Amino acid sequence: MKLEIKKEILLEGLNKVSKAISTKNLIPILSGIKFDLDNKGLTLTASDNDITIQSFIPNNENMNIEKEGSIIIQGKYILDIVRKLPDEYINIEVIDELKIIIYTDNSEFNLNGINKNEYPNISLEESKKIIYINNKDFRNIINQTSFATSSDESRPVLTGINFKVVGDILECNATDSYRLAKKTIKLDKILDENYNFVIPSKNLMELNKILDSGEDNIEMHIFNNKILFKYNNLLFQSRLINGNYPNTSNLWPTDAILTITADLDELYNVIDRASILTSDKEKNIVTFEINNNTLLVKSSSAEIGRVEEKMKIEKDRDEEIKISFSAKYMMEALKSFEDKSARLSFFGEIKPIIIKGNEDETLEQLVLPIRTY
Amino acid sequence: MKLEIKKEILLEGLNKVSKAISTKNLIPILSGIKFDLDNKGLTLTASDNDITIQSFIPNNENMNIEKEGSIIIQGKYILDIVRKLPDEYINIEVIDELKIIIYTDNSEFNLNGINKNEYPNISLEESKKIIYINNKDFRNIINQTSFATSSDESRPVLTGINFKVVGDILECNATDSYRLAKKTIKLDKILDENYNFVIPSKNLMELNKILDSGEDNIEMHIFNNKILFKYNNLLFQSRLINGNYPNTSNLWPTDAILTITADLDELYNVIDRASILTSDKEKNIVTFEINNNTLLVKSSSAEIGRVEEKMKIEKDRDEEIKISFSAKYMMEALKSFEDKSARLSFFGEIKPIIIKGNEDETLEQLVLPIRTY
Numbered sequence: 001m002k003l004e005i006k007k008e009i010l011l012e013g014l015n016k017v018s019k020a021i022s023t024k025n026l027i028p029i030l031s032g033i034k035f036d037l038d039n040k041g042l043t044l045t046a047s048d049n050d051i052t053i054q055s056f057i058p059n060n061e062n063m064n065i066e067k068e069g070s071i072i073i074q075g076k077y078i079l080d081i082v083r084k085l086p087d088e089y090i091n092i093e094v095i096d097e098l099k100i101i102i103y104t105d106n107s108e109f110n111l112n113g114i115n116k117n118e119y120p121n122i123s124l125e126e127s128k129k130i131i132y133i134n135n136k137d138f139r140n141i142i143n144q145t146s147f148a149t150s151s152d153e154s155r156p157v158l159t160g161i162n163f164k165v166v167g168d169i170l171e172c173n174a175t176d177s178y179r180l181a182k183k184t185i186k187l188d189k190i191l192d193e194n195y196n197f198v199i200p201s202k203n204l205m206e207l208n209k210i211l212d213s214g215e216d217n218i219e220m221h222i223f224n225n226k227i228l229f230k231y232n233n234l235l236f237q238s239r240l241i242n243g244n245y246p247n248t249s250n251l252w253p254t255d256a257i258l259t260i261t262a263d264l265d266e267l268y269n270v271i272d273r274a275s276i277l278t279s280d281k282e283k284n285i286v287t288f289e290i291n292n293n294t295l296l297v298k299s300s301s302a303e304i305g306r307v308e309e310k311m312k313i314e315k316d317r318d319e320e321i322k323i324s325f326s327a328k329y330m331m332e333a334l335k336s337f338e339d340k341s342a343r344l345s346f347f348g349e350i351k352p353i354i355i356k357g358n359e360d361e362t363l364e365q366l367v368l369p370i371r372t373y
Numbered sequence: 374m375k376l377e378i379k380k381e382i383l384l385e386g387l388n389k390v391s392k393a394i395s396t397k398n399l400i401p402i403l404s405g406i407k408f409d410l411d412n413k414g415l416t417l418t419a420s421d422n423d424i425t426i427q428s429f430i431p432n433n434e435n436m437n438i439e440k441e442g443s444i445i446i447q448g449k450y451i452l453d454i455v456r457k458l459p460d461e462y463i464n465i466e467v468i469d470e471l472k473i474i475i476y477t478d479n480s481e482f483n484l485n486g487i488n489k490n491e492y493p494n495i496s497l498e499e500s501k502k503i504i505y506i507n508n509k510d511f512r513n514i515i516n517q518t519s520f521a522t523s524s525d526e527s528r529p530v531l532t533g534i535n536f537k538v539v540g541d542i543l544e545c546n547a548t549d550s551y552r553l554a555k556k557t558i559k560l561d562k563i564l565d566e567n568y569n570f571v572i573p574s575k576n577l578m579e580l581n582k583i584l585d586s587g588e589d590n591i592e593m594h595i596f597n598n599k600i601l602f603k604y605n606n607l608l609f610q611s612r613l614i615n616g617n618y619p620n621t622s623n624l625w626p627t628d629a630i631l632t633i634t635a636d637l638d639e640l641y642n643v644i645d646r647a648s649i650l651t652s653d654k655e656k657n658i659v660t661f662e663i664n665n666n667t668l669l670v671k672s673s674s675a676e677i678g679r680v681e682e683k684m685k686i687e688k689d690r691d692e693e694i695k696i697s698f699s700a701k702y703m704m705e706a707l708k709s710f711e712d713k714s715a716r717l718s719f720f721g722e723i724k725p726i727i728i729k730g731n732e733d734e735t736l737e738q739l740v741l742p743i744r745t746y
Contacts, residue, residue, distance in 0.1 A: 111678035276453045305484035
């Protein structure tokens with residue numbers, strides 16, 4: 001293998017695939033990045049057995065291929081070397097099969113490589129079952145729901161985001177059983193088949209980090225136990241989580257007894273301040289008291305003291321309510337909206353609170369109340 | 374106690390004194406900030422027994438004093454509250470002696486305070502032995518020497534910076550016995566008395582964080598076992614480290630066999646790259662080989678591979694040398710200079726390397742070589 005390649009292009013590819021390199025990896029070969037060079041271009045692959053990332057750099061004016069070939073290079077070192085070299089172009093050459101030379105005018109690195117045959121055989125084949133989704137919509141799903149997934153491995157399905165397709169409607173749910181986030185996307189076309197699968201939330205967050213802000217479509221290739229995302233020259237494969245995702249549709253109460261409209265930023269800040277004195281506790285409980293057109297947000301802690309915040313809101317009817325909940329969960333729910341104001345619907349003191357943006361109809365958040373008596 | 378005060382002014386004072394609040398503090402009262410309000414203004418005090426910080430906010434148009442008094446407020450909460458309140462002015466009132474109310478138009482915090490008499494009696498009196506030093510010079514001492522102090526508590530004096538005054542010359546030394554940093558400052562006037570004391574490096578770094586970028590003089594009030602810094606409305610007191618600081622003056626070799634001049638940034642980056650493959654090891658050893666007008670920087674690691682970097686330098690004579698040292702120590706030394714280029718003097722393969730800036734004569738760094746055979 002021998003090539004000259006533009007530093008920035010190589011670094012971009014290495015940065016993407018390196019997200020699959022775990023420092024805790026027990027299989028030494030998986031701390032390496034696989035380089036495959038042929039006349040079409042350079043393919044970089046990394047995997048931690050949970051996710052596999054492949055980035056393809058096409059052969060164009062950024063690259064000069066002198067000899068095709070494959071090699072595995074330690075991920076940590078190649079990334080540091082390429083990042084720190086000041087040159088515009090970098091040469092990579094393999095001699096004696098396993099000796100890698102990375103060089104520019106004034107720098108020369110000699111690394112011990114690993115034979116490509118030692119790399120596990122990871123299939124990144126495509127599926128005939130494909131969902132096409134706009135990149136921006138896809139990133140919104142992750143940003144607006146992943147925080148609500150559980151980190152408790154005792155119920156694995158709740159650590160993932162549930163994707164459900166019926167016709168041309170994709171519904172995504174995330175819940176840790178104390179709150180629930182639902183994002184609904186209309187797909188470009190009606191699919192022949194219905195889908196229902198769960199993707200590990202942390203894998204989706206890794207994918208989110210390497211997606212650009214473009215609006216091209218992402219292809220989701222669906223298999224029984226894995227999913228392959230294809231986006232421009234990037235492949236990202238994740239396992240799926242086995243098990244039945246709970247049916248969340250019956251958790252949404254109807255017939256609100258009161259709906260308020262409030263400025264989102266102000267509401268967030270009011271709750272943030274009300275929770276200062278409870279911040280040491282896992283569940284920092286605050287209480288809403290709604291009378292007239294004023295929202296009182298209260299909290300107290302016997303040792304430390306108490307807070308009372310008030311803000312103006314709009315009510316849809318002349319009802320009063322007092323309800324307590326986790327400030328952390330409510331703030332994370334409020335933060336997921338891009339709207340200027342939000343509507344909060346109440347169904348009773350021990351019933352869930354539902355939050356919607358004032359304009360965006362695709363996102364709904366649910367937060368369970370906490371009994372304080 | 375009752376006052377109205379501009380939020381930003383109070384926050385600035387709280388931020389400064391809060392540097393003395395340790396989260397690991399074993400004495401509960403020291404997690405509080407003492408408020409003392411009289412007709413001259415508001416004095417804030419915090420201490421962790423190792424350092425004590427006091428910030429005075431003078432009574433002017435930023436403050437409306439309705440009733441004098443004193444109280445101790447939990448540092449963590451008061452800081453969070455003041456930081457998060459959106460209002461321009463904040464009211465603080467003590468009722469029933471120990472109940473604190475912090476309020477604005479829409480927010481009200483009720484906190485449990487602690488009686489001022491429970492606060493330890495910490496003297497912040499001034500001394501007759503005073504060193505005056507320009508703030509910028511003082512911050513340079515800390516920035517350019519503190520990294521060379523030891524973190525090993527088995528030889529306490531080496532965890533501090535040694536301040537030595539003879540006449541109008543202040544010499545500051547820091548060493549962990551592998552490298553040595555020396556900064557020399559000419560004071561405004563000749564002092565009657567000579568001084569030699571050691572200030573804990575980590576305390577000086579805390580002080581550095583709360584000093585502004587002004588050029589006013591700092592007063593150093595010297596006592597036997599403590600030192601008080603006075604800067605505008607700020608008092609900062611630190612213990613001194615007992616014990617004799619080693620005499621470092623005889624560590625500087627004379628009669629260099631070779632001095633090279635090199636661009637500082639380029640030299641730093643070349644060493645940085647040469648050390649990539651050794652970064653896992655505590656002492657990442659690199660080797661300089663100087664022939665002709667070229668500097669070769671090499672390192673190698675049996676398992677990983679080897680690096681060779683080269684750069685152009687200027688030599689003062691036609692000598693060659695090969696010398697190895699810790700890349701980390703050399704890079705920290707190089708980073709301490711503000712000059713564009715540096716002079717490195719060599720005295721032999723097993724003698725120290727001395728680094729000086731090409732313009733600034735007040736700073737000298739020494740790095741010991743490492744035998745590699």
